[in-house]
Amino acid sequence: MTRQTAASNGPAYGWVIVALAALAMIATLPGRTHGLGMITERLLADSSLHLDRQGFGQINFWATLIGALFCFPAGWMLDRWGFRVTLSLIVGLLGLVVISMTYATGVMAFTLLITLTRGLGQSALSVVSISMTGKWFRRAQLPLPTAVYSILVSIGFMAAFYWGYGQSGRDWRSQWFELGGLLLVVLAPLFAILAKSAPAARHNETEHGITEGETDYTLKEALATPAFWIFGLATSLYGLVSSGISLFNESLIVELGFNKSVYYQLTTMTTGIGLLSNLTTGWLATRVRISTLASAAMTLLASALLGLQFVNSFPALVTYAVAMGVAGGMVTVLFFTIWAQLFGQAHLGRIQSVAQMLTVIASALGPVVLAEIKVRHGSYLPAIISLGLIAAVVAVTIPLIPIPRRHAQPRISPVLEPASST
Structure with a gap:
């Protein structure tokens, strides 16, 4: 392995992964309640969609439940294909769906597209985002990167909400078209370039000479x-x-x-x-x-x-x-x-x-x-x-409730086992 390759796959690159994971979570915005909340009143006022407030609530409820099923294939894809393919594919598809929403007329088409944004955004992309840090860092290293990830996500969502509410006077279709274009043309290629998966060997390292694969x-x-x-x-x-x-x-x-x-x-x-x-x-x-x-x-x-x-x-x-x-x-x-x-x-x-x-x-x-x-x-x-x-x-x-562990192996992370009293 060259020095450049080792650096790009080493622990330091994990902080790039943390930033990308946070960016991926922020990209779920059009599939989340807070994201849709930015344009709800404009959706209800759009005569081509034939929506009322109660009907829109029901659409959101069932779209969320059906969209939850997207979690399963996303998890399978991530384990099998890694960060790069899974992340760029889901973000690209979400971008296409968001753009397609801007051409929707009628309740049926709108309901289908809302369900897809929930499934691809709130469910599938969230699964990938929250799994990336855990897949890159070893167990004992996880808490700090996760805390940084959480902070980046919070700041990112605040910035996104600030942007969204600043667009409240615009036609929702033009605003959503730009958001979909950002996902498809900017973020999906960015993830395809930078979202490297952790080396397989990292999954088998511990500080005690026991392979994590065994646990x-x-x-x-x-x-x-x-x-x-x-x-x-x-x-x-x-x-x-x-x-x-x-x-x-x-x-x-x-x-x-x-x-x-x-x-x-x-x-x-x-x-x-x-x-x-x-x-x-x-x-x-x-x-x-x-x-x-x-x-x-x-x-x-x-x-x-x-x-x-x-x-x-x-x-x-x-x-x-x-x-x-x-x-x-x-x-x-x-x-x-x-x-x-x-x-x-x-x-x-x-x-x-x-x-x-x-x-x-x-x-x-x-x-x-x-x-x-x-x-x-x-x-x-x-x-x-x-x-x-x-x-x-x-x-x-x-x-x-007992903490899961394999056999009688040495503990892997001090946060999972109580300190010895002797």
Whole structure:
């Protein structure tokens, strides 16, 4: 191997992979609720689409659920074909679909294209993005790159939202055509050039002379462990809570007796708190057991949700927002890190695809659950309290679940095993 090749495939190049992975996640924007939210009102006003608000909500719900199925082929492709082919292909297809949306007329064509953007963007491209760091870095190295990745994604989405809202006066078709062109003509070729897969040998290295291939789990084996399901439940529960509260946050704040303007103050505040939590969790993950961090995140989430019923002042509301922001930052880093640390790299794409599908389904159900409870009881609080109780049960359960490991091999990452008491 030449010096140039070694450098391009070495650990230092992993930081290029981190940046590309973050860019790939930002590229999911047209397939996400927040991305579509930028043009929702203009879509409803477009007479050629024949949409109404309730119908559009139903289209989004079913498109999200059907689109979740795209997680599976994306994970398989990533494990089999690597970063370059999988990433550039999915981004290119997403760009074509986004461009095709600008020519759509009628509900049927629009529904098909929305489903494809959900499948290719929110599901498939997300699976690839969140798996890239785990496939490149060894388990013990993962927490810091994952924290940096999370921060880059947050900053990127903020910049994308700023751009999107600045385009609110334009025709949605011209705006979406430019976005699709950016994906197809700029990002897909960029990924094809730069998105190198980690050398196969990296998957078999450990600091203890034991090959990681011996500890890697297949998808079937991972699904057979209680750890997969408890961590999957924890991250999906947060996704359900976050999507539901985010969509109805302004209404929820008004229900608590506060002015609508408080909503914007809290949104700005929680964004910064989430970024700080990302970095802190990445640092802690190198020193604290992953199950301890996950339990702490669920405890914070449960405390915030159960305490919301007692919020009657602005300082109390800020305390709630801080707890939610910290919990969200923790869950984000843990979700990006935990699957590679628990189950290895060889089949990470497939394993991550199932985990991503669970969160997508949960995120789709979140607004439905909160809206239904609001209609039935005239308040969001019964749903929020129930979700808080579930989070508390998950927090208590996580430390009781054994961490998956093969045979009696030496531990691979200090964050997976408790320190010896001797």
